[in-house]
Amino acid sequence: AALDQFKSFVGTTKSAKGEFVQRQVKMADGSAKVSNESSGTFMFARPGRFIWTYQKPYEQLLQADGEKLYIYDKDLNQVTIRALGDALGSSPAAILFGSNDLEKNFTLKEAGTKDGLEWLEATPKSKDTTFERIGIGLKNGVPMAMELRDSFGQISLLSFRKFEKNPPMAADQFRFTTPKGADVFQQ
Amino acid sequence: CSTLVPPTTSTTPTPSASTAAERRLAEDIEVAGRLSLRYQGTQREEAVHGSFTWMQTPSQTRITLLSPLGQTIALIEASPQGASLSQAGQPVRRAADVDALTAQTLGWPLPVSGLREWLQGIALTSSGQRFIATPQDSEVTTQDGWRIRYANWQPDTVSPQARPRRIDLVRNTQQAGEVSIRIAIDTWQEH
Numbered sequence: 001a002a003l004d005q006f007k008s009f010v011g012t013t014k015s016a017k018g019e020f021v022q023r024q025v026k027m028a029d030g031s032a033k034v035s036n037e038s039s040g041t042f043m044f045a046r047p048g049r050f051i052w053t054y055q056k057p058y059e060q061l062l063q064a065d066g067e068k069l070y071i072y073d074k075d076l077n078q079v080t081i082r083a084l085g086d087a088l089g090s091s092p093a094a095i096l097f098g099s100n101d102l103e104k105n106f107t108l109k110e111a112g113t114k115d116g117l118e119w120l121e122a123t124p125k126s127k128d129t130t131f132e133r134i135g136i137g138l139k140n141g142v143p144m145a146m147e148l149r150d151s152f153g154q155i156s157l158l159s160f161r162k163f164e165k166n167p168p169m170a171a172d173q174f175r176f177t178t179p180k181g182a183d184v185f186q187q
Numbered sequence: 188c189s190t191l192v193p194p195t196t197s198t199t200p201t202p203s204a205s206t207a208a209e210r211r212l213a214e215d216i217e218v219a220g221r222l223s224l225r226y227q228g229t230q231r232e233e234a235v236h237g238s239f240t241w242m243q244t245p246s247q248t249r250i251t252l253l254s255p256l257g258q259t260i261a262l263i264e265a266s267p268q269g270a271s272l273s274q275a276g277q278p279v280r281r282a283a284d285v286d287a288l289t290a291q292t293l294g295w296p297l298p299v300s301g302l303r304e305w306l307q308g309i310a311l312t313s314s315g316q317r318f319i320a321t322p323q324d325s326e327v328t329t330q331d332g333w334r335i336r337y338a339n340w341q342p343d344t345v346s347p348q349a350r351p352r353r354i355d356l357v358r359n360t361q362q363a364g365e366v367s368i369r370i371a372i373d374t375w376q377e378h
């Protein structure tokens with residue numbers, strides 16, 4: 001079931017890369033309204049290193065090199081840098097890319113089968129996160145989708161494609177270089 | 188100058204003053220985009236980064252601030268009856284004035300009342316004159332001290348109906364030091 005698929009995923013996946021599509025789902029008077037779709041690529045290596053790149057409809061980058069979190073937005077021409085610390089803690093990044101003692105920050109429970117995937121539900125233990133619940137849909141031991149539900153009922157649906165486990169990666173794969181001309185803000 | 192360069196035949200149409208002045212304030216709009224903000228927090232400089240949706244009618248403004256991955260950080264509503272702000276896991280906060288409410292609750296001023304016009308490139312200058320932003324005339328200091336620069340335009344900086352694509356706002360505030368807001372507008376719908 002989902003829990004053992006996830007445990008085997010965490011245990012055997014040191015790094016991964018692939019593509020994602022993100023859709024916002026707003027429940028408006030009973031019906032689900034899907035809006036602003038974005039897509040891009042992701043790459044991660046445990047613990048705490050990832051590159052989450054939005055390519056469409058705009059260019060934005062969330063990158064962690066294990067110590068710092070970098071947020072770059074091309075249109076805003078700005079890079080914000082802050083200590084990774086617990087920024088990862090109870091965020092979806094922690095589920096896929098964080099250290100593998102997930103049960104420290106989340107309570108995990110089976111959530112049955114849906115759309116051909118076996119689902120796991122992760123509820124953050126700490127209350128000061130913007131998440132109420134995170135769903136992870138797995139197939140053949142690999143996450144194929146995530147449902148991020150916030151406390152306003154807003155849901156972000158992430159679906160993954162071309163998920164590649166433990167691909168070859170350069171040593172400095174996660175080193176961040178500031179794009180030319182971007183304003184840098186160190187928090 | 189060298190005569191080898193052929194004289195340019197077509198000159199690109201610069202928006203004449205009239206088309207810019209004709210820009211009227213759209214009454215019902217729905218805007219979505221990204222926002223980054225820097226301000227002086229209680230202990231250190233803070234930065235907020237996320238996206239927003241903005242729904243505006245003649246009497247109401249409804250704003251959602253979202254994290255990069257799309258989780259709601261705050262929901263702000265303002266109408267003549269007053270303003271409310273709700274954040275995840277906290278009771279709804281209310282106040283008569285939305286700008287005071289955001290400054291108190293979020294720790295940084297989001298000039299909601301002003302943005303109702305500034306998002307559309309219209310402002311009141313510090314001397315009380317009506318200012319219409321164009322690619323050629325893109326900077327203004329507003330009556331309440333915000334220095335605004337329309338840094339980018341949509342679809343380009345030439346067509347007469349160009350609309351703001353990126354807006355930078357800076358203001359020195361007593362509560363949060365220098366506040367710098369950058370807004371990138373992605374979608375724009377007039378009803």
